[in-house]
Amino acid sequence: MVYLAQQPRIxxxxxxxxxxxxxxxxxxxxxxxxxxxxxxxxxxxxxxxxIKGIVESYGSPRLRYVQNTPPLGLVSKLNDLLTRARGQWLVILCDDDAFEPGLLEELLQLAQAHPYASLLRSRNRLIDEAGRELTLDLSWPEVLDSSSFLERLFLPGDRNIAMNLTGMMFRPAQLQALGGFVNLYRAWHVDRLAWAQLGAEGPVVSSPNVLCNIRIHEGSITSGSIPDYGKALESDLVMKGIVERLIANKLAVATSEAEKQNLHSAGTAFAGYLARHMSRSLDHGLLAALASPDAGKQSDLLNVMAQLNIPSFSTERAYRVLRHLPLWARKAAVACIYRYKQHWFKRPAKRRKSGA
Known part of the structure; x- marks a missing residue:
């Protein structure tokens, strides 16, 4: 029988x-x-x-099973975990990912070596459905101060770590005090916002060892459609307010020129991240509007794009041309574009899991 302390470390x-x-x-x-x-x-x-049957089949005293009726949704479950966790540290594991055997031990050793760290992680391996390696994400310095971490957090995917919920170790009480995970449309930005808030509180420590496996499969790939572009844009603007305030607060207490420069770079990187995300929202909004008989929806979206100063994206010109075709032709074109987008998201070079 495994003895489990009332308050486990993790x-x-x-x-x-x-x-x-x-x-x-x-x-x-x-x-x-x-x-x-x-x-x-x-x-x-x-x-x-x-799921309950699989969990209970292990008969382990380490396991606590919670079934929600009605369903809570991802972000509400994450916030409830902050309350339920008895450990000093919490590590999220998405249900399709896996840890290497030494993950917890190594992260705890790093936490002991860096007692002021607010966030700890290892390098990630992206795997396919069968567990075969697709790629490794980037290696970061072992210790990043808050400004250096924020500078890197919003870089494009090919210059950044594989952003995910899995494998990050943090104090649940600390994130809870910061307001917990932010619940936005389709759980967008949930991981990046939480890590930004925690990373602003103290150093971020990374192991160079590959101790997390992030599984990429059809159910995990970023969706090729956005049903409600209005909510999508609203979520982007909420995130904009949170991150800009966070960076401004850090700048107000920065004591060195290097720290200030990092934070200005963080602001630039975040502006680029947000522009990419908002362009994506408008891209899919325009695509959905093309298949609608209401031509006004397309004009409304283009007006929103101009009002919010959202940068032009590669498919915008094609959409402007397609909107003048008859409805049947637009629907056929939209179907072809959706198929292309789904194929594009599945390419190994572009494989990234959604934060949702």
Whole structure:
């Protein structure tokens, strides 16, 4: 029998919903850890017994299972994990990802070596459905101060780490005091916003060892459609306010020119990130409007684009041409473009998981 302390050092939180294919692998990667003082909380929105049966089959005292009726949604589950976690540290594990055996032990050693760290991570390996390696993400310096971390956090994907919820270790009480995970449309920005808020509080420490496996599959790839562009843009603007305030607050207390320069660079990088995201929202909004018989929707979107000063994107000119075609031709063109976008998102060079 495994003895589990009332207050384990580390809590592992696994938010899940319906997906049974990989949950066993995720749990096995927890049980294989070389560090033993941890608990696992499986937070499940599934309304049948499929996930519950898998979890209970392990019969482990480390496991705590929570079933939500009605479903809470991802961000509400993440915030509830902040309250339920008994450990000093919390590590999120998405239900299709997996840890290497030494992850918890190494991150705790780094936490002991850097007691003021607010966020700890290892390098990630992106894998496919069968667990085969696709690519490794970038290696960061072992310690980044807040300004250096914020400078890097919003860089484009090919210059950044694989951004994800899985594998980041932090104090749940600290994130809870900062307001928790921010609940935006389709859980957009949930990981990046949380890491920005925590990273602004203290150093961010990274292990160069590859100890996290992030699975890329059809169900995890960023969606090729955005049903409600209005909510999408609203979420982007909420994030804009949060991050700009965060950077401004850091600038107000910065004591060195290097720190100030890093924070100005962070602001520039964030502006680029937000522009890319808002362009994407408008891209998909315009695409959906092309298939609508209401021509006014297309004009409204173009007006929004001008009002918010959203940069032009590569497909905008094509959409402006297509909007003059008859409806049947527009619908056929939209179907072709959606197929192309889905293929494009699945290319290995562009594979990234959504924060949702």
């Amino acid at each position: 809590s592992i939180g696994i938010p899940t919903y319906v997906r049974t294919t990989y949950i066993g692998t995720a749990l096995e990667s927890c049980f294989s850890q070389t560090f033993s003082d941890y608990e696992i909380i499986v937070h499940d929105d599934t309304q049948d017994e499929s």
